[in-house]
Amino acid sequence: MTHLHHGWDKQPDPAVRARIDELAERIERYRASYYAGKPDISDAAYDALEDELRDLDPTHPALARVGAPVTVTEWEKARHEIPMGSLNKVVNEAELEAWAARCDELVVKEGGEAISDDLFVAEKLDGISIEVIYRDGKYADAITRGDGIMGERISPNVARMRGVPQRLKEKLTLSVRGEIILKLSDMKKSFPGVANPRNAAAGTSKRFDGQGCEHLTVLFYDVADHLDVTTEEQKITFLRKQGFGTPWTAKGTLKDVLGFYRKYSSEIRAGLDYEIDGLVVRANSTASQTLLGEVNRRPRGAIAFKFASQAKVSKVVEILWDTGPSGRVTPVAIVEPVELAGAVVQRASLHNMSNVRALGIGVGDEVLVSRRNDVIPYVEEVVEKGGKTEQPPTKCRRCAAELVTSGEYLLCRNQECPALVEGRIHNWIDAIGALEWGDKLIEQLVEAKLVKEPGDLYKLKPKQIADLERRGDKIAKKVLDELTSRLPLTLPVFLAALGIEGFAIQTARLLVSAGYTTIEKLLAATEADLAGISGLGPIKAGMIVRGLQGRKAEIERLIAQGIVPVTQEQEGPLAGMSFCFTGALSRPRGEMTNLVESNGGRVLSGVTKELQYLVSAEADSGSSKAQKAKKYGTVLLDEAGFVKLLQDKGVKVS
Ligand SMILES: NC(=O)c1ccc[n+]([C@@H]2O[C@H](COP(=O)([O-])OP(=O)(O)OC[C@H]3O[C@@H](n4cnc5c(N)ncnc54)[C@H](O)[C@@H]3O)[C@@H](O)[C@H]2O)c1
Ligand SMILES: [Zn+2]
Known part of the structure; x- marks a missing residue:
């Protein structure tokens, strides 16, 4: 961080x-570009710098x-009859409450009425x-x-x-204010x-040939003086009556306003057909607004209640290229510590190689780091x-193998890369549910070359582990007891534990209920065989077949070692049970099928000797299926009976 809090009793030090x-000079420069419709940096970055300056001075x-002074353009300059100001802003509820309290105090002192119970809110349109x-x-x-x-x-x-109406409903002379969006x-x-x-609106509205202006919209939120009104609400009503488009507005107490803000932040904003960057909150009474007056051409009785932007500027100290468990190389920026949403951030994700190129980022750069909804911070x-x-690396930082480019990513394809080996071991341990096996232990074992593939886990001698550091x-x-206590593994668990792409436990179960009940059968299956299974499709089928073939030798070694998946019985509360659905049922067929299969049961398409349960709308229907079933x-x-059966087995049915 370039600055920390320092007391104002002291002279600021020269670095500050x-x-x-520097900030002031840059802010002026950014404003000029921004108001010309060609911003150099994002609003979030601009706001972060402005906030930093506000903190310091x-x-x-x-x-x-x-705004910014008008530069020389084709357009004629014109003076506003009443100067157009800006708004002060707050970015959280506490700041809004403080603003309202301060207004109340000032107004009451002047003999007016507190504003907190009579506020007026409008969407803050992000336009011109x-x-x-x-x-x-x-x-x-x-x-x-x-x-x-x-x-x-x-x-x-x-x-x-x-x-923008060409004519008003009444023959009035007035000045209205709005936002071009x-x-x-x-x-x-x-476009x-x-x-x-916003930038498109700024650029288009100033085009000398006017092209594209017919696609822009103006929404109005204010009418200057001329009128005999006593509240903001009356103003907006007036505007609407005269035929002006307006943003959403409402009247309410401070508590109501906080409610609107939450609702807007969490859902409404995302669904709007235009961008807003907050709500504008004002004293509804124009008399109170007059009493409050203005400072720096910013009215005291109004405030921009901006949506939180969890972003700050910091400096890149280092860029790391971490190879992950799948071989994907993820760039990470190490930045000077900044506080973001209550946490000190030092690592920020750069996603992938393409993004690093697109950002043009390097060590020493000033960057905007953000953290939204608790996700991993990233460089914007x-x-x-x-x-x-x-420059993205050409060699893996873990194993020094040559990296390959795949789409937006850099990949380490060396199957012996410690990062990949760790990833596969990790996946195995997770899938079989062995406890006590931490990341660090896996790392140590891979590092010591004691484990290269899951099968090696079962060869470990207690002494080999005991001798590792700490x-x-x-x-x-x-840990060894944990490992063996999980044996034997069911086929779906065995398959999922291999960690083949596109091959999670649900898919493994699907294959088993489709008749692939042994590992041998699966290894013999072709893409075409699997693509025919409902719920799979050709892409997944391809991944599974290629993944299995790629690990065939390893699978054979596991089996030779005695790690043989058990196939006769599936796992789950419905293991060994079979169902067939017929007739019109209240739930979608897919949902019922999934319910059975995800709990280890099988769904058959017709009534056979091995079918245990036939589920139909009426249990005693005379349909041919029902007759066959009776035989x-x-x-x-019936459906209720089916649901009860599942519930008795401990299956949750919603
Ligand atoms: N990216 C950059 O380089 C850069 C540079 C300068 C400014 N900015 C951005 O510009 C903004 C600050 O400048 P500003 O003074 O133009 O705007 P502001 O955000 O301070 O808000 C005031 C403006 O809000 C508008 N507004 C929209 N809806 C309104 C409503 N319902 N009621 C009243 N006013 C409404 C009005 O035009 C008003 O002038 C910030 O968001 C900042 O990020 C960006
Ligand atoms: Zn590697």
């Missing part, structure tokens, strides 16, 4: 001073500016601010925010946008290849280059 100056003039002027009810002018005082007159463009559905339809609606972007761009006789006995002595069940 330098960081302040809360009264820095760079923080007080609104615009002032639109009507004269005698007719559309007259549209001016961008610019630096808040002077903007650009882009009237012909805005006239073409949706949600590009709806996501319109972006998809009319192929564009990913950021390079904010500023500070060093050489990282182990001993007791541990050795315990064979098959038990007839």
Whole structure:
């Protein structure tokens, strides 16, 4: 971290001073690009830097500016009748509560009424601010925010946008404020290849030829003075009556607002057809707003309640290329420690090789690290280059084998690579459910070359384990007992333990219930044989066959050692039971089949001698299947009887 908290009683040290100056200079530069519709960095990175500056120097003039000065363009400059401001922001509930409490205190002191019980909320649209002027009810002018005082007159463009009436319902002269946005559905339809609606809206709305403006939308949220209203609610009602499009709004108490915010953060936001970056909360009463006044062209009686962005800037110290258990090489950035969502972060994922290339990241770079919903932190972007761009390695860091590229990934294909061996052993231990076997022990055994494949586990002598660092006789006995206590393995467990791609336990069970009841039968199966099994398909069938063939020698060694999967009995509470479904049942057939199979039972398509249970809508139906079943002595069940049987066996049925 370049800064830590330091007391304001002291003069800031020169390093902090330098960081302040650097941040201020960069912030100005980023703003200029951003308001021209060509941001250099993401909003999250920008906000992180602005927050950092605010922490270091809360009264820095760079923080007080609104928008950016208008640069020379084809558009005519125009002065706003009433300056267009910005909003202060809060990013969590505690900050919002503090804002409301402060407002209440100020208003009450001035003889007004507390605002917390009468707030007005609107979606905070992530677009471009615009002032639109009507004269005698007719559309007259549209001016961008610019630096808040002077903007650009882009009237012909805005006239073409949706949600902007040419005429009002009444012959009024007034100035309204709104946000130019590009709806996501319109972006998809009319702006192929564009990913950021805000930037597209900014660029398009300033095109001199006006092309594309017909796909933009303006939503209005404010009407300047001219009117005789006493609340925000009346303003928005007025706007809607005059034919303006508006964002969603609501009135409520502080508690209501917190509820809206949670609902928006957790679900509503994701389903909207346009982007919002928070909610705007204001005192509903315009009198209270006037009492509260403004500071730095930011009203005190209103606040941007932004959705949390769990991102901070930090510096890359090192880039690691870890080979994982599947051979995949995952790049990880080691960064200077930063606190994110309550945790100190030092490692951030870079996903894969392609991503490293796309980011152009290197040691020494300033990066934006984020952590969302408790997932592993990752590097979102390079904010500023500070060093050489990282070149992906050509050799595995674990085994020095040449790496190969597969799609977006780098892979170590050396089957003897310790990372892969560890991965396979790990998978075996997990699948058979042996306890006491930690990662570290597996690592030690692989390192000592005592274990190369699962079969080697069963050859281990207690002394070999006991002699490892920090182990001993007791541990050795315990882990070896665990291992043998799991024998014999059922066929599905044996198969899943091999860890073949696309071959988890469910799939293994499916194969067994489809008649592949021995390992020999499976090894003899072709892709075409397996592809015919319902629920498998050709892709999985291919993976299974190739995976099994690739491990054939190893499987044979296991069997030769006596690790023979037991095949006669399946595992699960319904092991050894068979069912057939017929007629219209209330649950989908697939669900019933899955219920049986995932608990070790078998589903047959017709009534045979070996069928134990026939399940139909009515247990005593006279259907041909039912008659046949009676002849064979098959038990007839209705759906309720079936459910009861499963429940009696301990199967959960929802
Ligand atoms: N990426 C970059 O380089 C960069 C640079 C500068 C600023 N920014 C971004 O710009 C934003 C800050 O600048 P700002 O002052 O333009 O906006 P702001 O986020 O501070 O919010 C104020 C603006 O919100 C808009 N708004 C939307 N819905 C509204 C509603 N219902 N009621 C009232 N206002 C509403 C208005 O245009 C208003 O001017 C930040 O999100 C920041 O990340 C990014
Ligand atoms: Zn390797």
